[in-house]
Amino acid sequence: MNASSKRKIISQSEISKKIAVMNEEMQGFWANNSWDIRKCPHPSAIELSKNPALRNRWVRFERVKNLWLRTELKYFYFYHLNNGIWNAKTVWIRKGTVINKMLDFLDLKYPSITSITEVPIEKAMTEYRTYLTKRGVRITTTNYKITANQEKTPVKANSYYVTNLKQFMEFYENFYFDGEEWDKDVWDRRNLPLPDDKVNPTQYEYTINFKGFRNTYFKQLVKRYCKLRLNVDSFSYVSDIAQRLKEFFNFLDMKFKQVQRVHQLTRVEIEAYLSELNMMGIKPSTITGRISILEGLFSTLLRLEWDDVPSKILIYSEDYPKIPRAKPRFIDEFVLEQLNSHLDKLPEYIATMTMIVQECGMRISELCTLKKGCLLEDKDGDFFLKYYQWKMKKEHIVPISKEVALLIKVREDKVSEEFPDSEYLFPRKDGSPLKQETFRGELNKLAYEQNIVDKSGEIYRFHAHAFRHTVGTRMINNGMPQHIVQKFLGHESPEMTSRYAHIFDETLKADTLISLMKL
Incomplete structure (x- = not known):
């Protein structure tokens, strides 16, 4: 052969x-x-x-x-x-x-x-x-x-x-x-008939990889399930589903070789897997995500009556760890001052993006996919920024300062000349939107080279989403009503905004002193 x-x-x-x-x-x-x-x-x-x-x-x-x-x-x-x-x-x-x-x-x-x-x-x-x-x-x-x-x-x-x-x-x-593409062990999103809202063009995630399964039967099961999930979930999330289920079924193959079908699973194998997760030292939220993916597979098999289904309930609510309420990961003003003092050392387009995200607090995918014509001006001469929220699948408009509006105008003129065929404000050489990793990489390279540190003297690690937390937390601390912050950030519910209701130590100290003086 x-x-x-x-x-x-x-x-x-x-x-x-x-x-x-x-x-x-x-x-x-x-x-x-x-x-x-x-x-x-x-x-x-x-x-x-x-x-x-x-x-x-x-x-x-x-x-x-x-x-x-x-x-x-x-x-x-x-x-x-x-x-x-x-x-x-x-x-x-x-x-x-x-x-x-x-x-x-x-x-x-x-x-x-x-x-x-x-x-x-x-x-x-x-x-x-x-x-x-x-x-x-x-x-x-x-x-x-x-x-x-x-x-x-x-x-x-x-x-x-x-x-x-x-x-x-x-x-x-x-x-x-x-x-077909579905028959392959590596699915390339560029070869699949996926609608635009299933693919975030700012991510490098082009493939879902099914190679490495120790058991061929479970690989085919997961492939069928992932194809189904692509009808409702994003490509990147389905890629994560494939990886997590591969880890689970490979764990089964190594520890419980006798289990060759889903209907053979019992709580013995599930509890062993839960113990394995807990011994890995990963965060409770990460463990929750992995359990949820597994439970999602089992419930789908039962609900859709596939040939091989669990013989009983395998995962219970008490299997999920308690997740501490997350505090907003805002960037301290001490760090922001250092960052802004070194903006001239960043590539021009990264510096412009940094100024925009510090003011608007959009998600990184929304920043990278800003389009030409995103700037709006009303009859009073005030400016607004229009952008698409990938997570919410809707357009969003927020007010911006004239200073940032000017930066956007300058950028748009430059891009229109250099990339006339691209619709994006921050395009790559091929006209597609800038990748998230490029923005993060440039900021962290700057932090390393210019010794941008936190208050403990450690070199600061920038996370793009922290700018969003910073804007939300700053607005709350400046006395902005929560429903206004919710609308500005484009949150669907008050609960999404409430996590930003974290009082800076400086704000708490100042308010406490004022209250004491009034006694």
Whole structure:
């Protein structure tokens, strides 16, 4: 049995037909076996070719003599360029420095295959790492990231040489897959017919991964359940459901191998799992979330009368830990003063976002998806900000200061010139909205580099949602009625706003002194 038949790949004759279609698609410049960036019609290539310092002018596919493999290689780069996934800089510069090694390796190792899918990915990656190592090429690289403790730490990762081949092979595992997206063990949201409100474009979460299940039966059960949940829940939440259920069923497989079906479950296994959760040292709210996901699965199986259902109630209300009332995680003024004194050291767009969120207190997803035209002005010359609340699935409008309104106007003028086709105020290079992680990462990098500390002298760790808590708490402390704060923040209920009713120590001290003076 060949490798492709094990991995649900279409037949060799179907692959041959697809390769013929690839050649038909790649006409003109793309049909060449050497791609000269100075002749490439792609807009990003036209712009990049003007750079006099450009060193990698050519991508030479003729290095691979195998015509089948050469077509797959060319189409791999053609597809990513012409579908807006990569730009010319990615192909000619980032990958251009490593592609020749990959081409030479493929030509040497696989001169006779009719598709790259004939080779298992694990086998090819092992052979390629050995090939690179023998030639003195590094197969890993060291990146640095700021940890949750605000410490700079090295992180080992595959080098571009290695990731280039891995991406190429995984592309064709997907491209030649024999079935629907739902049949795969990794669902890519970009290939699923999901409505816009199920996908938050500011998150990097593109996939739901079902790989790693120790029991195939439970994997298929969870896949069916997750497909159902996508009708009502967000993609990111369903991704979390898949991960948590994988952890539970793998726990079962390791500790209670005899349990092969849901109807075989008893309180013995559930109580063992609850003990496992409690010994992990995670927060009560996290434990509650995991129990809730499990109970959600069981109740759905029973309610919809699936073939394999629990034989009895397995989870009770007393299984849920008590969750302490959470205090608002506002940012101390001591920290905000330091942050604002260093705004000039942030990228311009991040500094603007920081000023907006300090005043408006929106969620990070709402900040990242602000659109051109979000600024409104009334007949009195006062300004308002209009934005979409992803959590509530509705538009929201709040008043803003003229100073912040001016920042937004300046930003909109700049973006309209640089990204005329993007609808967003803070777009990425491809026109999509900025990712949440970019905003958080820039703030925490600033805190590390400029030594922004809390009152105990520890480097402060910024969480984007803390700005929302700060605005709500500040409004309450300034005497704003709670129903006004509720409307400003766009909360559905008074209970959501009441958590911000936390009195600053300074406010409490001042009010107490005033009261004592009146005695």
